[in-house]
Amino acid sequence: MTGRPITGGRRAARLTLHCLLAAAVVAAGTGCGDTTESPTGLPTGFPDDSVAASQAPPASTETDPPAAPAVINPCDLVTQQEAEQLAGTPLDAPRQVEATCTFTSPPTGPTAQVEVFVGPGAKKMLDINRELGHEFRELPGIGDEAYAEDNNVYVNISGQWISIRLVLLNDPAENRQALEDLARVVAGRL
Structure with missing residues (x-):
């Protein structure tokens, strides 16, 4: 070269x-x-x-990982009519942001809001409220486990947590039965 x-x-x-x-x-x-x-x-x-x-790849000796929980759209769990019935007033169309669905009252109406949370965030809210010393009631017969506190319900179904929160300027005792009834309906949808 x-x-x-x-x-x-x-x-x-x-x-x-x-x-x-x-x-x-x-x-x-x-x-x-x-x-x-x-x-x-x-x-x-x-x-x-x-x-x-x-030269063949070795056979796996590990078991397959458990399937991930199905992704649930929080806005599919509570209808517009159900949210309005819970709030006792007309609400705007729901807005979904990730695992949260929010129904808010129009600016011209009374203050009201219904929020639906799905997944780890719902469980985290329950844990934080427990740490803060909130008082809870067990709701037997709803999902695998369910709890209620003032204007909040938490439901666990097969490891999937759902929370429904009501923001309303009234005595929370007035909303207790309606929240528990809605929790029962939502649990039946899963």
């Missing part, structure tokens, strides 16, 4: 030669001449299929 760079046609020819040599090496190492397949789905052409079988 003269030390000059390879240019033009000579470079293309040398690259082609390298590619052909690489292809030949790969074909020789994999039994490329025989296109039949072994029961493992790998090429045959070896004296016995033990080499092909040794």
Whole structure:
């Protein structure tokens, strides 16, 4: 070699030669001449299929991870009519932000809001309110477990937590039965 760079046609020819040599090496190492397949789905052409079988991926000894819980749209759990009945006033159409669905009162109406939370955020709200010393009532017969506090209900169904919160400027005792009834309806939808 003269030390000059390879240019033009000579470079293309040398690259082609390298590619052909690489292809030949790969074909020789994999039994490329025989296109039949072994029961493992790998090429045959070896004296016995033990080499092909040794190249098969190892069988998994681990169990499959549990399936992720189904994604639940929080706005599918409470209807417009149910939210308005709970709030006792007309509400705007629901707005969904991630795992939260919020029904708010129009600016011209009385203050009211219904919020539906799904997933870990609902459970976190319950945990925080417990840490703050809020008083809870157990709601038997709703989901796997259910609890209520002033203007909030929390329901667990197969590990999926749902919370319904009512914002209303009245005595929370007036809303107790309506919240529990809605929790029962929502649990039945899951």
